[in-house]
Amino acid sequence: MLCSLRCLAAATMLCHTAAQAQPMFSAADLQTSTALARAAEQSGLAYELVDSLVTEIGPRPAGSANDARAVAWALARLKALGFSNVRAEEVPLRAWKRGEAHAHLTAPFPQPIVMAALGNSVATPKEGLHAEVAYYADLEALKADTSERAKGKIVFIDQKTERTKDARGYARAVAARGAGPAEAAKRGALALAIRSIGTDRDRLAHTGATRYAEGVAPIPALAVSVPDADLIARLQRYGKPLKMHLSLQAEGGIAGTSHNVIAEIPGSDKADEIVMIGAHLDSWDLGPGAVDDGAGVGIVTAAAQLILDSGAKPRRTIRVVLFANEENGFDGALGYAAKYKDQVHQFVGESDLGAGLVYRFQSRVRPEALPVVRAIAEQLAPLNIALGSNEGTPGPDAGLLMRRNAWPALELSQDGSDYFDWHHTANDTLDKIDPLKLRQNVGAWAVMSWLAAQSHISFGPMPKP
Amino acid sequence: MLCSLRCLAAATMLCHTAAQAQPMFSAADLQTSTALARAAEQSGLAYELVDSLVTEIGPRPAGSANDARAVAWALARLKALGFSNVRAEEVPLRAWKRGEAHAHLTAPFPQPIVMAALGNSVATPKEGLHAEVAYYADLEALKADTSERAKGKIVFIDQKTERTKDARGYARAVAARGAGPAEAAKRGALALAIRSIGTDRDRLAHTGATRYAEGVAPIPALAVSVPDADLIARLQRYGKPLKMHLSLQAEGGIAGTSHNVIAEIPGSDKADEIVMIGAHLDSWDLGPGAVDDGAGVGIVTAAAQLILDSGAKPRRTIRVVLFANEENGFDGALGYAAKYKDQVHQFVGESDLGAGLVYRFQSRVRPEALPVVRAIAEQLAPLNIALGSNEGTPGPDAGLLMRRNAWPALELSQDGSDYFDWHHTANDTLDKIDPLKLRQNVGAWAVMSWLAAQSHISFGPMPKP
Structure with missing residues (x-):
């Protein structure tokens, strides 16, 4: 890679500016972030949720009876955890059935x-x-x-x-x-x-x-x-x-319906801005969908629950969205994109590459927000997460939302080395998940979501590719 | 472990005696042994045979049409390789069929x-x-x-x-x-x-x-x-x-028949004594039986072929036996035991624990033959094979023969750490076999069979357990 003198000078100036800038987060917000990361080390909720979903529901292709059971399961679990505005939003779809x-x-x-x-x-x-x-x-x-x-x-x-x-x-x-x-x-x-x-x-x-x-x-x-x-x-x-x-x-x-299942932690002074962390609730029919995407359901729900239980009040509204029919049509994401297109989203993110460790943090935010991204990366570093580029992709549903509504996005890249061993097969079962790795994921999502909710700087709109 | 003075003295005497004893094998026999081990490093035959068996035949449960095709395949391959007395010996059986x-x-x-x-x-x-x-x-x-x-x-x-x-x-x-x-x-x-x-x-x-x-x-x-x-x-x-x-x-x-398939390298001065190396030709019905026991079929056949192609004439007759219906009744082994009960067997051995490396050499021979076993072990040591005990077990069919006919046995213990991941499942396919590991097996079987065929000392009868 070549670098001209002018480029070097510009880089030096940027460093200088950054070093003199005000801190991106208050000491209290950083304390909460540290406490969330620590609490995640002890959290068994993500694994418990995946276990419950695959054991009690199993395969849940969109539009099936099991898909409806999964929606009821998610509503009950999210309500029991104490979230606000827990709801199922109907999504029409065309189902396909294996013979x-x-x-x-x-x-x-x-x-x-x-x-x-x-x-x-x-x-x-x-x-x-x-x-x-x-x-x-x-x-x-x-x-x-x-x-x-x-x-x-x-x-x-x-x-x-x-x-x-x-x-x-x-x-x-x-x-x-x-x-x-x-x-x-x-x-x-x-x-x-x-x-x-x-x-x-x-x-x-x-x-x-x-x-x-x-x-x-x-x-x-x-x-x-x-x-x-x-x-x-x-x-x-x-x-x-x-x-x-x-x-x-x-x-x-086959004409059918499913539902996006949504839960929130209402924000305070920026409650109308959304920090959206998602996963998809449906699975393919061949297996119970433990890594795809029970793991994601567990991770983002447990991350939000950590914030909820910390007692700290986020500025922006943190919204967990469990999407309908990611696997065969993105009907949930399409419905969400249309319904919420006018609502400001601080970022959209999704956990949908299994249950491996998060190794990288990436963004797709306007350049003015990059100092915040770097400040979040500092808090993720103790979890062995490195900062990547500003060309992140936030998972399939969130990626659709990002492109369609020009919403900014954050990505926590998981190690998916073994994900495609089991993906979309009968072998996508609970034994493929290491509970300890889930905890690191939960910590990363909690820290990232919390800090993005507190940022004084808006991440959007998404930069043009 | 306790050891009395008398025991120590006896051990010392044994060592002394062994050091002064005549060499167990002639220089020419040892040269052939070394040449066999070297030739095995270049031999692709074992893998080629397993590939052919699983690709052209596939699952071959005893008594099925595919089992009969496998018998025809084995006869044709053994004849083409130039063995003598290639034959199929009928074995009546009761078959079971999955629905x-x-x-x-x-x-x-x-x-x-x-x-x-x-x-x-x-x-x-x-x-x-x-x-x-x-x-x-x-x-x-x-x-x-x-x-x-x-x-x-x-x-x-x-x-x-x-x-x-x-x-x-x-x-x-x-x-x-x-x-x-x-x-x-x-x-x-x-x-x-x-x-x-x-x-x-x-x-x-x-x-x-x-x-x-x-x-x-x-x-x-x-x-x-x-x-x-x-x-x-x-x-x-x-x-x-x-x-x-x-x-x-x-x-x-279901009344049916199968066949033991047999091939020989006729011996010279001890042609009526048999060195029997076996594997089983049948497989379960769920998979094509690559590791169980296509690998064994390939290994013992390729080992015998190395001896055949070396041009060296063994003293005893080396006999390859591909047993019928090991999986569900041992009909092949029972038939062989009855038919050949009066024929002297120098040893019986079988390769039936997949395609992992051989790590150990064991025996079940009369004490007088242990010096020969140790001398064979010296020739196996360069292949990373250690000498075990004189309580070896030579695989399922050969084990039955050993017990029933009091025939001595030699065992080449394979590393079966992953064998039971695939054993008796649809997953027992060719990709589970590492061709390089097969070559080490072939070398070990060739060296062991050759030297046992040349030994001046008889291994039998099997010692009482």
Whole structure:
């Protein structure tokens, strides 16, 4: 990286200015922050909430009976914890429902295939379909194919997911799931199968939402487990036709409702400004959603509860939002964005990358607020959290709100190295969560939320990208 | 440990004697041994064989069509490798066949349960059964229960499996699977469920053979995945009745046949004495049996092939035996024991604890042969293999032969720390095998088999336990 003399001079001036500036927070506010971090070390609430949610409710896909039970659960728990304005706000949605699904290879060798339909997949005919498999190493290879090779076949995309600390490996791979079916359908394929978007090597398929393109007839879409994808890749080497029988039942477009569940700690002199910390209440149907996103539900709720129980009165209103249907349509976030678009949000944030330790604090605030961000970072440093950039992304629902309403955002980046081992699978169970790591998360969210609520400087509007 | 003066004196004399004794092996035999160990470092055959077996055949429960395909595969591969007397020896058996099976909790909360029938389980009525769950922390707790608590219930045994380097943790836990159903049935239970006998935390159930007691009507028996067992354990804490619906179809006692597949390197002056190295060809039905026991098939075959290709002529006949139906009745081992009971076996050995590194060499030979064992151990030491005791156990089929026919045995103990993560599950796939570790196994088996074939001293008969 090059740095001119002028740039060096400017940096020196900035440091000088910062050193002489007034402290960003009062001594009392900093004391409260320290007390919150300490209290989090003893807090078992986040884990207790995830335990309760996965044990008493389990899988809770949006619009399902279990989703409604989860909403009732959340209302009861948030009320019992003593929050104000606890409410469920209705969210209309179109639900998708999985049916029976089976796949097996018939050639060159008979082999069972562990698979799961992708969310929103259409069904095969009742009797299933049987076709040759057209193998593509990744989505780019399919996109680049201008031949007729995919026509009348089951397209298989062998897209691999790289293990990364952040969600970068996932982000690079997931287009195969989102765009694969449309790309295959455009080329006349009968169905689309992908290697599961996941970093594990378990015989469990990863579901997740897919979408179809307008003007292209939708085709059944599924993910096979990683070891089954390995098998298909090995079978390619035999140079013989590979055939699959596929039967997949599913029903989409089911009119339903769910609810965003909201709880607040009312502010004092800036009560009309919102510090919004969120997670999503729904899960995919294959597992009980412990890391996705029971962990987030536990973390942000326990963080707010620490502030509530500290007795300290925040200046801004701290609002916990448990979003509806993050997994398959963002209906909760869309509803929230529309309903609250005129309400000032100091920041929006979301915990939705599992239960790993927070290692980084990032922001997306106007430049004038960066000194506050740095002052918050100082309070997060004892939790082993480093300051990142001002190009943070605050999780899926909060990210949608940030982009749609130009609301500023704060991000607590979790170590997601193992998150995509379990994400969207039956394996997303309570045993994947380390209670001690949750406590560090709770401390970080409590400190960040408290200090942002007290800041004399407004974070918004979000800077233009 | 106490040691008398007399004992010390005896030990000193032994050392003295050993130091002055003639070398156990000729220089040429030791040269061959070293060459075998070196060749193994470059040998890809074991991995290639497992790959071929799991890719082309897959799951191969005894008596199934895939089992017959596996026998044909083994005959063809062993012939192609140039072995002598390649043959399949018929083994009659009673097969068991899995049907559809589902379980879910209905109280205190509805929850799906991931489970698998245990091998030999009888079926539930077509419509399933619905009953309260009687929880027992382990098999001992059930055995100790003299009350009527289990009557009319689904007994659940929450037996945990400890992770150990050898199979000790498994051995301690597995009685819950073998004896649990009979213990539950005796107490009037409707069905028996256990926590999977496994060290993983995956949402995949571990199957495995169970047995029923004479005079007690058999009841359906199943294993639930480890996370589902955790769920059941957590639900106990609610102090409310726990109810399960269970539907399990299965068919047992199906008359069938399989085959032991045998290949030899004929010996020279002691051709009528057998060095038997084995593995089992069958697998459970849930997965393709890569570590159990594709790895063993690959290891012992590749070890014998190294000897064959070395051009060195063994004194004794080296015999590779791929046993039929180890998993559910030992029919192959029983057939072999009967057929060859009068043939002198220098030793029997078996590779059946997965694909981990060999860390220990053990024996079960007459005391006079211990100097040979020590001399073999010297040749294994460069492979990081330590000498253990003379109370070795040579794997399940070979162990049966050892006990039944008083044949001596040699054991190459593998590090099985992760073996029971995948054992008897759908997850037993090729990706769980490290090709480099297989090479070390092949070297160890080649060295041990070669030297035992050349020894001037006979290992048998097996010493009395």
